[in-house]
Amino acid sequence: MPEGPTWQRARKPSQKKVRREEILEAAKQLFKQASYEEVSLNSIARAAGMSKPNVYRYFSSREEIFLQILLEQQGAFVERLAKRLKSLADGKATVDEIVGIWLDVSQESPELLALLPQLGTSMEKNSSLDDLVAFKKDSFSGARYLAEVHAELYPGLSVETWSQVLNCAVGLLAGLWPLCNGNETVEAAMRHPEVGLEPWDFPQMMRFALRSLILGATQGRPKAVPAPSP
Numbered sequence: 037m038p039e040g041p042t043w044q045r046a047r048k049p050s051q052k053k054v055r056r057e058e059i060l061e062a063a064k065q066l067f068k069q070a071s072y073e074e075v076s077l078n079s080i081a082r083a084a085g086m087s088k089p090n091v092y093r094y095f096s097s098r099e100e101i102f103l104q105i106l107l108e109q110q111g112a113f114v115e116r117l118a119k120r121l122k123s124l125a126d127g128k129a130t131v132d133e134i135v136g137i138w139l140d141v142s143q144e145s146p147e148l149l150a151l152l153p154q155l156g157t158s159m160e161k162n163s164s165l166d167d168l169v170a171f172k173k174d175s176f177s178g179a180r181y182l183a184e185v186h187a188e189l190y191p192g193l194s195v196e197t198w199s200q201v202l203n204c205a206v207g208l209l210a211g212l213w214p215l216c217n218g219n220e221t222v223e224a225a226m227r228h229p230e231v232g233l234e235p236w237d238f239p240q241m242m243r244f245a246l247r248s249l250i251l252g253a254t255q256g257r258p259k260a261v262p263a264p265s266p
Contacts, residue, residue: 056094059084060108063101067147072102072154099162102151106159107171109148114178117141118185129189131254135246139239142209152210179203192254201253208245216241 062083066075077098081088095101120137121129142149151159160168183198193201216238223235 052094055086059086059091059094059101060104063098064105064147067102067105067150072151072158077101096164096167097162099159100164100167102154103159103163103167103171106148106151106155107174109145109151110175110178113141113145113148114182116144118182121185121189124189126188127191131190131247131250134186134190134250135243138205138246139242142242143239149209149213152206153214155210179206190250193250197253201249204249205246208242208249212236212238212241212245 059080063075063080066079066083075098077091078088080098080101081091084091095104117137120141121134124133124137163171179199179202180195182202183195186198186202187193187195190198216236218235225231226233226235
């Protein structure tokens with residue numbers, strides 16, 4: 037789609053930043069109305085008011101656009117989660133309190149949950165090395181910060197162990213969300229007489245999985261060796 041008569045190529049860094057933001061905003065708006073697979077680079081270009089070749093001046097692929105969106109959503113998730121967790125008493129938080137906050141904040145982030153399953157299957161495999169390095173640097177920085185917050189609330193696990201637990205928790209979110217949010221055909225198959233099950237419930241499944249993960253890590257931590265008697 038050719039640009040309109042008012043469109044001008046961005047030449048200054050500030051102009052390029054504006055163009056990138058316009059593209060990102062167009063993709064965000066489309067993603068609110070359609071699935072990840074249905075949002076093409078062509079549709080993003082049209083919504084941003086530019087041609088597909090000009091989108092390539094700012095992003096090398098559709099996946100890089102969504103990688104940036106996911107990074108923003110992860111940052112917002114970390115901020116909301118940390119804020120909620122800090123309302124708990126240091127050193128006295130229970131596993132159920134922590135898990136409850138995780139569930140609340142996760143379900144307040146539907147776009148994040150919808151994008152997470154695409155990270156390893158699409159976005160990472162079709163993004164540049166530079167973009168991936170920047171993404172992982174920011175992601176793991178946020179994860180480390182959250183691990184430190186969790187360790188202050190629940191010192192039964194070290195920061196390093198909490199880091200591993202939280203990495204696994206992200207994997208749980210990415211896996212359980214799509215499995216618990218299938219279409220009508222999936223729900224009908226679950227309830228079919230030959231299967232006889234209720235469709236999976238995300239809060240119930242995630243609560244069980246995350247609680248088990250934290251308790252399992254707690255039980256598996258190295259035991260302190262008593263000092264020898266004098």
